[in-house]
Amino acid sequence: MTQTKKQEQEDLLLLDKQLCFPLYAASRLVTRLYQPLLEPLGLTYPQYIVLMILWEDAPCSVSHICDRALLNTNTLTPLLKRLENDGFVVRTRSKIDERAVEITLTEKGKNTKTQCKHVPQEMSKSLCMPDSKLATLKQSLEDLIADLQEQ
Amino acid sequence: MTQTKKQEQEDLLLLDKQLCFPLYAASRLVTRLYQPLLEPLGLTYPQYIVLMILWEDAPCSVSHICDRALLNTNTLTPLLKRLENDGFVVRTRSKIDERAVEITLTEKGKNTKTQCKHVPQEMSKSLCMPDSKLATLKQSLEDLIADLQEQ
């Protein structure tokens, strides 16, 4: 291999050339931004994601939440147990299919939606980017996810 | 509040309206894609990120890695200890400033770069998106990070 070609190939390992790193860093930074909004409600960021799913779809099964959150039961079972412990949800074995666990929102779980109403607004205030650019970014990420899910 | 207005505000809490969720999900899915490439080298994804920084900047201090990786010492100290245990790096107290710890690459740590040469190519094969779109996505994420870092 020529010196030039070797150099080019090594340069692909520069941090600034990676897509993965800004993805990883942006995700963590955005999560940090949510933390002070969610902490007063006694929620973590992944718990907030799961509650959003439940506000749309509850009562529903654990596997339904897995599908929407793109998380596995090894993450979701403990998370849902904590949500149950904290009084947001109830976990019940399905009568129709004894393998399945149905997740139901408690009154507290339902009411938390009202207390979260301000969260999206606060976030879009913090993400000081034009809405059109945010929309494009969101769409690109969704395209990426669709690609990755097929694999 | 009118019924319509209330409805609009609640709709902001739909999972599909969030930017944060595709960011969170895409980051995790991409990390999963790296795993089979890194596992044979005995590396996790965050360890790979730190090694990329070291291939550019080593020897350097822990705080320098913190700055580039956007991670804190509570994450990096244990990670670097594991990298040291696995023979990729050496940690030494700086003689100039006894507070600082200098991270040096071992021969194994340096050689691992050669073994990672194929990783970026493999990844871009897997991310089946036009390069121009990937470049735009990367730039948007970097803009987002720049915004978030100011806060």
Add this chain to the structure above:
DNA sequence: TGCGATTATATCGCGTGCGATATATAATTA
């Protein structure tokens, strides 16, 4: 019907992430 394959959830172990706090060293300043 019965038995192997599939599905739904749970558990385990390990490596992050990160808020909070601790400790030691260096820099500053009164």
Add this chain to the structure above:
DNA sequence: TAATTATATATCGCACGCGATATAATCGCA
């Protein structure tokens, strides 16, 4: 120079994520 402040790293505790594996219930097909 002594006291204060700032900086660099480490530690602790807890909640993820996830590969691997386990368990129980259901399905499918011979």
